[in-house]
Amino acid sequence: MASQHRPIKNVVVLGSTGHVGIPTVIALSNHPAQFTVTAVTRDKSQASFPPSVRVVESDLSRSSLLSLLRNQDALVSCLATSLINQQKDIVDIAVECRIARLVPSEYGLDSTHPNAAKFVPVTKTKIENLEYIRQFEHRLSWTTLVTGSFFDRQFGDPGWFGWNMAENKATVFDGGDVEFETTNLSQIGAAIAAILSPEHLAETANQVVFVNSFTTTQNKVVAALEKVTGRKMVIEHETTAAFRERALEAHKEDLTIFGPVADLVTASVYGQGGLNLYSKSAGGLWNDRLGLGREDFLGSIEKALATFHKPS
Template identity: 90%
Template sequence: MNSRHDLTNLRYDRTSTLSTMASQHRPVTNVVVLGSTGHVGIPTVIALSNHPARFTVTAVTRDKSQASFPPNVRVVESDLSRRSLLSLFQDQDAVVSCLATSMVDQQKDIVDIAVECGIARLIPSEYGLDSTHPNAAKFVPITKTKIENLDYIRQFEHRLSWTTLVTGSFFDRQFGDPGWFGWNMAEHQATVFDGGDVEFETTNLSQIGAAIAAILSPEHLDDTANQVVFVNSFTTTQNKVVAALEKITGRKMTIEHETTAAVRECALVAHEEDPTDFGPVADLVTASVYGQGGLNLYSKSAGGLWNDRLGLEREDFIGSIEKALAVYTKPGA
């Protein structure tokens, strides 16, 4: 059972298959979070640890000394090698991958080890645009790897259940990185695309963590099995965000105008010239967040949001921006 080929071609008798299916749907108690110190990893660990009677959480990090989590969280340093993951996944019920997009090509190895260790539920690293949308690979080439990974996971549905989470852009975090999705709060400047009235869905990081905790809860474990789950914090427009920022800060924003079509065209050329440069990739994501390819209103084309089904709390638009500015735009953030 040391290679993907071996795992793919294993044969099971009826008794073994029934036993495996039963174990797939066992309650999730022990949860491993990979990439626990990343943008999604931190709120995920916190959300899970907020339910100590329900979850026992292991946060996996490259550098244990840099991790700061609640005392009820077990923190483990790992190089994410096969040997390390085999040890980490023993006696665990669920694996939540919050690894960065640049590491998403490791996901097939994670699947193999999860299957080998008898993990019941895997949440792969998605947390962005809907990679299952027909236009995803064409408009955001980086989603090709995610599509391939999900296809790979589906081969093991008789042994391992999965849930992917689609969230759109990270609403609160984008205000802390100058240039992300057109926002530059350090200069109080914004690039507004296609007039600024295009609706798009977006999600706060804390909402992503809350959604993951809900997915793994006994109430929702079965109905989220082998499902693409869509959540958001808001459906809004850039002009509404600009108005909110000006109201909160008491300052007019300096606005530059651009089109998503032009951004996409330039980014595609740059990406072809240097596929390793993340800048054009970020521009392609931005163009699709604001409408290119029809990926901006992901839940409307995929059967609707899961917010109410998962019991997620409704969030305050102005309050979310105020909190984001306080957290992510202070010195050192």
């Protein structure tokens, strides 16, 4: 059996304490008979995972990663976008250590869409990374996971994707009836566990996989938020076109500032570039194929507010 097609048992998760890393480690650890999980973190003291998870502190240097990835079957990268430039080096080390399946750090808008680089420049590095990974398909297999925005996480920080729960305000774009796909963090973790499972390992090899929790609109989210909180939201209206233009100007002035990058992503989540309904333009969702359960819309909002939004 070629090394890249062997069953997955030992899984390493980089960026294990991040937004995607935590639910990924938890989802994998929920299948102890299938997976032995190593969670890699910059600060071991900050990690809190089930007892079955091996937690390792690493500076992500070559020597450290070589040690970590020996005798492992899969590598799931949940590293933040700010560390995306390290991914080619990580690919090289994964190949050297004979990793069978690599899940690169994507988990957002579809970087393979023809408009991705134009409308969300930060995806250029992701596009280059995937092209680089494809050179090694004779040595390892890969799966890229497209999820759109992180539905539950976006209610935590004021201003993310137009939501400001701290002030009970929302910025509604283009009238609020534009449909968009979005995914809870726990659904992302469940999708990764399914991708690496024996049932789906072969069909997800060298594939861009599309999952979501909901296809919804901002107006539907506003209505649900008002129902859950019992408060009428203060609505401000904006267009994604104008919002994007301001973000582009700010991005040109300083490419290192996170805010304009996030604003460009927001504009595309809500329709700019045709990236909002990513699965429809790429052959459909994998939810049913991966055995992912249906999620409750109101219940997700209630849980999101309880988990990520801490009223002052």
